Amino acid sequence: MKSGGVVMPMLRMPPPHGGRLVDRVVKNKNRAEKIAAGCPRFELKATLDPKGVPIRHVYREIMSICYGFFSPLEGSMVRDELERVLKERRLLSEWIFPFPILFDVSEDDYKALGVKEGDRLLLTLKGQPFATLDIEEIYRIDPKDVAVRTFGTPEKNPEVVRQPFDDKHPGYLIYRCHQPVIFAGKYTIINEPKFKEPYDRFWFPPAKCRDVIKNVKKWRTVIAHQTRNVPHVGHEMLMKCAAFTGDIEPCSGILVNAIIGAKRRGDYPDEAILEGHEAVNKYGYIKPERHMVTMTLWDMRYGNPIESLLHGIIRQNLGCTHHMFGRDHAAVGEYYDMYATQILWSKGIPSFGFDAPPHEVDYGLKILPQNMGEFWYCPKCGEIAYSETCGHSKERQKFSGSFIRGLVSEGIFPPNVIFRPEVYKVIVKWWKVYGYPFVNNKYLKLKAQELEVDVPKLELPKG
Amino acid sequence: MPHYIGVIIDDKRMEKIKGTPLEREIKDMFGGALKMIAVPVPEDKSKEILKAFDKARIDSRGYIEDIPIALRRAVFEEMVKNKSLNIIDKVLARLPEIQEAAKKEDEFIPPPEVE
DSSP states (O other): OEEEEEEEOOOOOOOOTTSSOOOOOOEEEEHHHHHHOOOOOOOOEEEOOSSOOEEEEEEHHHHHHTTTTTTHHHHHHOOHHHHHHHHSBOOOOOOOOSSSOOOEEOOHHHHOOOOTTTTTEEETTTEEEEEEEEEEEEEOOOOOHHHHHHHTTTTTTTTBBBOOOTTTTTHHHHHTTTEEEEEEEEEEEEEEEOOOTGGGGGGOOOOHHHIIIIIIISSSSSSEESSSOOHHHHHHHHHHHHTBHHHHHHHHEEEEEEEEEOOBBBBHHHHHHHOOOOOOHTTTSOOGGGEEEEEEEEEOOHHHHHHHHHHHHHEEEEEEEEEEEEEEEOOOOOSSSHHHHHHHHTTOOOGGGGSSSSSSSTOOOOOEEEEOOOOETTTTTEEEETTTTTTTTTEEOOOOOOHHHHHTTTOOOTTTTOOOHHHHHHHHHHHHTTSSSSSHHHHHHHHHOOOOOEOOOOOOOOO | OEEEEEEEEOOHHHHHTTTSGGGGEEEEEGGEEEEEEEEOOOHHHHHHHHHHHHTTTEOSSSEEEOOHHHHHHHHHHHHHHTTSSSOHHHTTTTHHHHHHHHHHHHHOOOOOOOO
16 A cells, blocks of 8 residues: 555564563473472562552562563563663663562571572462572662662753652652662562452463454554553543554554552552453443453552553563553653653653664664543533644643542542443442552552462472 | 632532522533532642642642542531631631541541442
């Protein structure tokens, strides 16, 4: 199909980031026993903030690595790789990767374990063997330095960083609260955890997701929707309109990928996020033939442009051709320019290592960005309008997240134009379970204890 | 420039302000699907509110949001009592009582009954 000498390409599913999907899950019990027998054990625990509230659990990173969500990453980063990521957002293999991924332990735990480089460590979860870590290197970090360099500073990253990061930023706090001793090396899951309800319905690791897209849904092009929210009608319109992107036709499918893990207080519980999105297709607001809800385990870092790189990697690995990016993507507060992610994906951010957008550099991403404006209610148009189309910006009524949170906490049934009734009922369902409509300290503590999974019993032979 | 606290007027609240001058202050939102009264808050008073409630913030519309339910309820009660929107000083006089109620809101908010 030619137009003025330019060929409109028919898009196909992109290859995984790095060329192949990482699969570090051992399913054969005998092999698993051989791998882990006789190893020193270490029970995984949550990272706590200074007040003792859980803000991260490293098991989520291990899951996302071993099942291929973070391909081509295979484990906790060695020191040189950490430095490369902080300076250029690239792995030692050259492929783009945005965040430090580290297995951190305290000095006391290090001393008690008595392990050295070359040893294999058995990681247990809820008391059961879960994974191994082949320790390639042991080194120390200054957690505050890693936190600052992960997100940038107004001086070093003036294109997009607007104010210095501090403990009020949940992602900064996660790195600031890392333990100082790092064990670097590859993880291998030797005992597959079992997802609890409702998570089990949404667990589509990349290999399975690609298979479902190709062979069950039969989608050729797929646009990814990042979410950490129960969808209001503004989100729904974003999905519907962004999906008109494609090539010779709109995208065949919309893949919602929810980030599941510890979140900031005031966000919605994970169960409500997943089932809220599911309600969008279950009740036909976007028909299920065109809409699918999935999840990734990750304690969100709220890193706006940096986070968008990880989102690109995950969703390319899941098999998506496009990714929608809105204003204030994966953001909290005013640390970054509200358009930082769109700046990255339209012209690059040189101070973060990108002289060009991440899909136009060597060893970059193949997923294509779709930068979107805002959706608001326009009383003059009498409909949900797109910011770049509607000429009544004075009359606009925004879907302010904080306004909607206020409405929800007052127990007012929101009108159909804000929340679909079935979606709101999901919020109330989980509100009744937790006695609270949003993430609070109680929820974070309970979640860190219960997790999204159970780990089957596994007896290992002694060395 | 003043900021605002938005008070949603549902059927129950409408009953309480019917026939008062407050009725004229009601604004339609989202095509009339919601009704709201915007209570002006002078800048120095909004600073006091932000200081009293650490989650509170001014959103892009200039509204003070992420405030406790107890504060919003107090704003409505004072509005009804005084039949006026010039009530922020009276609300701030009740701050200790509102802060006490707000603490409990961090742990538990009763869920609404929906079918």
